Amino acid sequence: MGFTAVPRGRVRGVTVAAVAALATAVAAPAWAAPGVDPATVDRSSDPGATISISKVVSTPTIPPKPDVVLLVDTTGSMGPAIANVRTNLQQVIDNVRGAQPSAEFAVASYRDEGDGAELFRVRQNLTADATALQSAVNGLAADGGGDLPEAWINALFQVSNGAIAYRSGSSRMIVLVGDAPSHDPSAGHSLAQATAALQTSSARVLAVDVTGSGGGLNATGQASSVAAATGGQVVGSAPDTVTAAILNGLRNLDVTVTPTVTSCDPGLSVSFDAASRTQQSGSDVPFTETITVAGDAPQGATLHCTVDFLLNGLTGGPAFVEQITVRVNDVTPPTVVVDDRTVEATSPAGAVINYPASATDNVDGPLTPTCAPPPGSTFPLGATTVTCTATDAAGNTGSDTAVMRVVDTTAPTTRCVPTNNPSGGNVPGSYNPDGFYQLTATDLVDPKVDVYIGDAADPSVRFGPFPAGTKIKLVQAPGAQSRVKDGAGDIDYKVTLRGDAVITGVDDAGNRSTATCLVAPPPK
Numbered sequence: 001m002g003f004t005a006v007p008r009g010r011v012r013g014v015t016v017a018a019v020a021a022l023a024t025a026v027a028a029p030a031w032a033a034p035g036v037d038p039a040t041v042d043r044s045s046d047p048g049a050t051i052s053i054s055k056v057v058s059t060p061t062i063p064p065k066p067d068v069v070l071l072v073d074t075t076g077s078m079g080p081a082i083a084n085v086r087t088n089l090q091q092v093i094d095n096v097r098g099a100q101p102s103a104e105f106a107v108a109s110y111r112d113e114g115d116g117a118e119l120f121r122v123r124q125n126l127t128a129d130a131t132a133l134q135s136a137v138n139g140l141a142a143d144g145g146g147d148l149p150e151a152w153i154n155a156l157f158q159v160s161n162g163a164i165a166y167r168s169g170s171s172r173m174i175v176l177v178g179d180a181p182s183h184d185p186s187a188g189h190s191l192a193q194a195t196a197a198l199q200t201s202s203a204r205v206l207a208v209d210v211t212g213s214g215g216g217l218n219a220t221g222q223a224s225s226v227a228a229a230t231g232g233q234v235v236g237s238a239p240d241t242v243t244a245a246i247l248n249g250l251r252n253l254d255v256t257v258t259p260t261v262t263s264c265d266p267g268l269s270v271s272f273d274a275a276s277r278t279q280q281s282g283s284d285v286p287f288t289e290t291i292t293v294a295g296d297a298p299q300g301a302t303l304h305c306t307v308d309f310l311l312n313g314l315t316g317g318p319a320f321v322e323q324i325t326v327r328v329n330d331v332t333p334p335t336v337v338v339d340d341r342t343v344e345a346t347s348p349a350g351a352v353i354n355y356p357a358s359a360t361d362n363v364d365g366p367l368t369p370t371c372a373p374p375p376g377s378t379f380p381l382g383a384t385t386v387t388c389t390a391t392d393a394a395g396n397t398g399s400d401t402a403v404m405r406v407v408d409t410t411a412p413t414t415r416c417v418p419t420n421n422p423s424g425g426n427v428p429g430s431y432n433p434d435g436f437y438q439l440t441a442t443d444l445v446d447p448k449v450d451v452y453i454g455d456a457a458d459p460s461v462r463f464g465p466f467p468a469g470t471k472i473k474l475v476q477a478p479g480a481q482s483r484v485k486d487g488a489g490d491i492d493y494k495v496t497l498r499g500d501a502v503i504t505g506v507d508d509a510g511n512r513s514t515a516t517c518l519v520a521p522p523p524k
Contacts, residue, residue, distance in 0.1 A: 034060035035319030036309050041291065044327045048295035055259075055272075055287040057309050057320070062253040062281035064171035066096065066103040067126055069159050069203075070137075073152065073178035073210075074109040074118065075145025081177065081210060082140045089137045093130045104128050106164050107136040110155035110178075113187055115144040120155045120187075122163050145180075148215065152178055153186035153194045156205065156226065160197035169253060172203035173232075179210040181219045191222055195229045204232040211236070255281040256312050259289070264305040267297030268326055291324060299330045300363035300394075333398035334361040334390040336369050342405040343379075345445045350380040350406040359390035359398065367392065379404045381445070407509075412443035414451070414505030416517035419471055422489045435474040436491065437517050439466060441505030449505045455482045456516070457499025465506070466493070474501050474517055 037056045045051055074082060096103045107123040124136030159174055166172055184191045198205060207223040209216045217223040223234045258276040261269075273288040289307075297303065305324040308315055315321075338357040345351050354375045359367040371388040373379070382405070389399040419438040441449035450465030453472070461482045473487055473494045485494045495501065501517035 033319075034058050034316070036322050039319070039322055041289075041322065041324045041326075043291075043325070044329055045291075045293045046329045046331050047293055047297045047299060049293050051291040051293075051326070053289040053291065055289050055322075057257045057285040057287065059255045059257065059279070059281050059283060059285055059311065060316070062255055063100055063102075064253055065167060065169060066100050067106070067164075067166050067170040067172045068096070068103065069106045069108060069126075069164055069172075069174045071108050071110065071152070071155055071159060071174050071176050072140060073111070073150060073180070074140055074142055075111050075115075075150060075180075076142050077145070077179055078177075078210075079142035082137075082142055086134075086137045086140065089134055090130060093133065097128075104167070104170075105133050106159075107133060107140075108155065108159055108163070109140055110150065110152050111144045112146055112150050113154075113183060114146050115151075118144060119151055120158050120163075122159075125165055126167065148180055149183045150178060150180050151183055151186045152176060152217070153182040153184055153191050153222070154189045155186075157186075157189040157194040157197050160194070160201040160203055166201060166203075171253060172201060173206055174198075174203050175206050175208060176217065176223070177208045177210060178217045180215060181217065181222050184222065191226065195226050198226065198230045204230045206232050207234040209234055209236055252281045254278050255285075257285045257287075258310040258313065259287060260308045260310050262306045262308050265303040267294045267301070267328070268292070268303040268305055268324070269294070270305050270307060270324065291326060293326060293328060297328045299328050299332060302327050330361075330363045330392060330394035330396060332362045333396040334359045334364070334367050334369075334392050336388050336390050336398045336400040338369070338371065338386060338388045338400050338402040340403045340405070342407060344410060345381055345406050345408045348445050348447060349378050352376060352378050353404050353406075355386070355402070355404065357386075357388045357400075359388070361390070361392040361396075361398075363394070364392045379406050381406050381408060408445045408507065409509070409511060410444060411511040411513040412441045412446065412449045412505040412507045414441045414449075414503055414513040414515045415439075416501065416503045416515045422491060435476075437472055437474055437501075439468065439470045439472065439503050441468040441513075443505075443507045443511075445509070446507035449507050452504045452506065453484070453495055453497075454502035454504060455497040455499055456502050457497065458482055461497070463495065468505070472501075476500070 035058060041053055043051055104126040106126045108121060109123060110120050111118045113119060123139055124132055127133060205227050207217050207227050209218050209223060218234050227234050256276050256278040259272045264270060269292045271290045277285050279285050303326050307322040309320040336359045341353060341355050343351045343353055357369050357371050359369040361367055367390040369388040369390040371386055373386060384404045386402045386404055387399060389397055391397045417438045417440055419436045421434045421436050439451045441451050443449050449468050451468055451470060452462055452464035455461035463484045470492045471490055473491050475496045477496050478498050480496050482497050487494050503515045503517060504512055506512045
């Protein structure tokens with residue numbers, strides 16, 4: 001290419017202003033309050049349920065460890081630009097290190113395929129030694145360059161394939177300064193090969209297109225292609241444009257955030273939608289957290305988990321530790337027990353039943369149930385359903401039912417009591433030759449027991465029913481027909497039987513008892 005130089009002032013503006021702006025911008029913190037949000041989770045949950053929480057881990061800025069390679073075209077037309085770099089190199093180094101003290105620089109140069117040893121040279125590998133860098137730049141000299149294209153594709157391949165000893169974890173930028181496109185292939189290396197090498201080494205290309213008689217780096221679109229593929233840019237010589245490109249290139253280092261459950265009570269577990277995520281430091285890293293309460297988790301218990309969000313495998317301190325508290329809801333109702341009971345009636349109203357009932361809750365322990373009808377109530381004859389309920393502190397209600405049965409299985413007391421002779425007015429003794437009786441039958445439950453009269457000599461005879469208290473004149477006539485007639489006076493009936501009178505009392509429940517009225521046979 002020819003020897004026409006780009007005006008000196010333009011190159012100087014690109015170099016000094018861009019790096020000075022970089023130093024100022026990178027010095028400002030990107031994030032003031034790193035940590036995990038929310039840092040505490042305090043919830044209540046049913047057993048077997050899950051809780052989904054959106055987490056944001058705001059990572060601290062990990063400043064770039066810049067490895068900056070100045071890759072300069074040293075063909076004949078670049079003399080003024082090289083002189084500018086030589087003059088202002090120390091200012092560049094000072095400005096960058098003012099923001100990033102760990103920054104290191106390398107200096108390399110390229111020419112064209114016919115320029116022998118000057119095809120590609122590493123003048124100074126990465127170093128923090130400003131004197132050594134200045135010596136390397138002082139050694140740059142503009143010369144050579146036959147045809148229009150140069151050999152910068154080969155140079156990019158070389159700086160990405162072992163020619164530069166990059167530091168581990170550094171932010172790598174190759175500042176390619178030139179005024180002409182490149183041969184492709186260039187010294188045996190294609191643009192595709194150079195791009196792949198750059199991507200493998202994670203190096204960005206900032207192509208500073210010095211337009212002039214050579215047509216510029218991007219005359220055929222090569223520079224824009226490699227810049228786009230590496231996340232870099234093609235810029236002109238305006239200081240603000242180059243500054244923005246450098247700031248974008250010297251990015252904060254990546255950080256890998258790994259949620260790590262450090263402790264969890266039995267019955268509680270925590271998982272995340274990703275085991276880890278890697279992003280540029282100083283950014284917000286999202287996670288979806290799922291808290292699972294086991295189905296058999298103890299109800300009423302308060303369970304805890306602790307999660308540490310590690311940064312590049314290391315703890316980030318208390319701000320990156322999450323505390324989880326889950327109160328397990330009591331969802332189980334109390335167990336209420338009341339049993340069926342059967343009791344004997346003690347009066348026409350039935351019977352008093354003091355039945356037992358109990359309630360126990362899995363959390364609250366013993367409870368006192370409420371029953372309807374309550375224990376100690378008088379239950380009528382027959383079956384009555386009792387319902388007992390108990391409510392625990394969590395509002396769960398349990399119940400049980402039972403049937404209280406009051407039965408009447410007790411027979412009435414039946415008697416045949418000798419009574420007075422209406423005409424004589426005397427109450428007879430145990431021997432009742434006159435045959436006057438009162439039929440009595442009493443029962444605890446039935447106030448009106450039915451009384452029947454049978455004939456001991458004839459089982460088919462059954463007269464009645466008669467009300468208890470009935471008075472009869474009983475006549476025994478072995479050869480007569482058994483019969484009942486109305487009596488006279490206070491004698492209700494006259495009863496003639498062949499044998500003794502069998503008196504049977506029957507209550508409403510069908511219980512029965514008997515008595516016998518013995519009478520003397522009539523005189524002969």
